[in-house]
Amino acid sequence: MKLLVKAPAKINLALDVLYKRPDGYHEVEMIMTTIDLADRVELTLLNQNEIRILSHNRYVPDDQRNLAYQAAQLLKERFNVKKGVMISIEKTIPVAAGLAGGSSDAAATLRGLNKLWDLGLTLDELAELGSEIGSDVSFCVYGGTALAKGRGEIITELPAPPTCWVILAKPFIGVSTSEVYKRLDVNQVHHPNIAEMVDAIRQTNYQKVCDYVGNVLEDVTLKLHPEVAQIKEQMKRFGADAVLMSGSGPTVFGLVQHDSRMHRIYNGLRGFCDQVFAVRMLGERHLLD
Ligand SMILES: C[C@@](CO)(OP(=O)(O)O)[C@H](O)COP(=O)(O)OP(=O)(O)OC[C@H]1O[C@@H](n2ccc(N)nc2=O)[C@H](O)[C@@H]1O
Numbered sequence: 479m480k481l482l483v484k485a486p487a488k489i490n491l492a493l494d495v496l497y498k499r500p501d502g503y504h505e506v507e508m509i510m511t512t513i514d515l516a517d518r519v520e521l522t523l524l525n526q527n528e529i530r531i532l533s534h535n536r537y538v539p540d541d542q543r544n545l546a547y548q549a550a551q552l553l554k555e556r557f558n559v560k561k562g563v564m565i566s567i568e569k570t571i572p573v574a575a576g577l578a579g580g581s582s583d584a585a586a587t588l589r590g591l592n593k594l595w596d597l598g599l600t601l602d603e604l605a606e607l608g609s610e611i612g613s614d615v616s617f618c619v620y621g622g623t624a625l626a627k628g629r630g631e632i633i634t635e636l637p638a639p640p641t642c643w644v645i646l647a648k649p650f651i652g653v654s655t656s657e658v659y660k661r662l663d664v665n666q667v668h669h670p671n672i673a674e675m676v677d678a679i680r681q682t683n684y685q686k687v688c689d690y691v692g693n694v695l696e697d698v699t700l701k702l703h704p705e706v707a708q709i710k711e712q713m714k715r716f717g718a719d720a721v722l723m724s725g726s727g728p729t730v731f732g733l734v735q736h737d738s739r740m741h742r743i744y745n746g747l748r749g750f751c752d753q754v755f756a757v758r759m760l761g762e763r764h765l766l767d
């Protein structure tokens with residue numbers, strides 16, 4: 479028995495960090511939305527009681543370090559599952575890029591195994607389990623558009639943002655999320671206005687969404703990797719309405735509504751970056767599988 483599950487990437491339209499918590503994590507407020515750029519996770523039921531990972535990407539671990547493996551392990555332990563699974567991951571989402579590829583693979587594995595192993599868990603229960611794997615996994619279980627609080631695992635659903643193109647440009651580097659959080663000084667940042675971004679989305683006001691994009695982690699990554707600032711500049715020059723780094727980076731995204739502008743930016747950045755994609759936001763939450 480086989481199941482194919484889609485694992486879409488996310489971008490952070492806004493990311494604020496309020497303070498560092500006693501447990502070492504940071505209290506955040508983020509506006510997250512899934513985009514039409516996805517890994518394919520194929521789950522095959524195994525009679526042997528084991529978890530196997532198959533991945534042809536050299537940056538993706540094929541053992542317990544893989545977040546999809548951890549998702550399967552967690553379900554197995556928590557619900558005393560005696561069946562096994564082979565998890566085959568076809569990566570499209572760039573790795574260590576601020577797009578939550580690993581988290582989304584883990585979330586897809588949770589959703590898929592819930593069916594394959596017949597566990598009967600609700601989406602909320604899967605999201606809660608996901609938070610034990612990583613801070614972004616809960617959001618990825620639901621997908622769509624949301625306000626995420628806590629360390630990222632407290633999710634409030636939002637409607638679809640206004641329709642536009644999202645052009646993603648990933649430089650030739652990967653970024654360590656923990657390194658970026660470690661270097662952040664919360665007293666030295668300009669906080670984005672999360673409430674206004676929520677309003678912009680609720681009002682489907684494209685111009686307002688563009689006005690309120692902001693990410694407090696951007697300055698940290700920009701200092702470590704000046705090429706991210708260069709990509710931001712290029713995107714602005716080519717005519718993007720808003721330009722921001724996603725998550726801890728280094729991927730930069732630009733928003734535009736017109737096809738011609740999208741083509742200009744896409745073509746202008748290709749060759750200058752490792753990878754460039756032009757995608758749509760997936761919009762509101764709907765059943766992913
Ligand atoms: C920055 C964000 C924004 O969406 O995404 P990415 O850039 O990774 O995609 C997330 O907050 C990343 O979430 P995720 O990548 O799941 O983080 P985790 O695995 O839980 O933690 C990785 C590291 O980041 C730090 N971390 C993470 C989340 C948080 N709210 N505070 C933190 O300080 C932790 O200390 C940990 O060392």
Ligand SMILES: Nc1ncnc2c1ncn2[C@@H]1O[C@H](COP(=O)(O)OP(=O)(O)O)[C@@H](O)[C@H]1O
Pocket residue numbers: 537538539543544545546567572573574575576577578579580581583584653655725726727
């Ligand atoms: N399924 C997976 N896909 C990608 N990376 C993974 C996966 N499982 C574990 N990892 C590890 O997690 C790290 C961060 O991965 P990723 O989720 O792509 O980035 P980000 O946290 O920036 O969104 C990678 O360097 C990789 O070693």
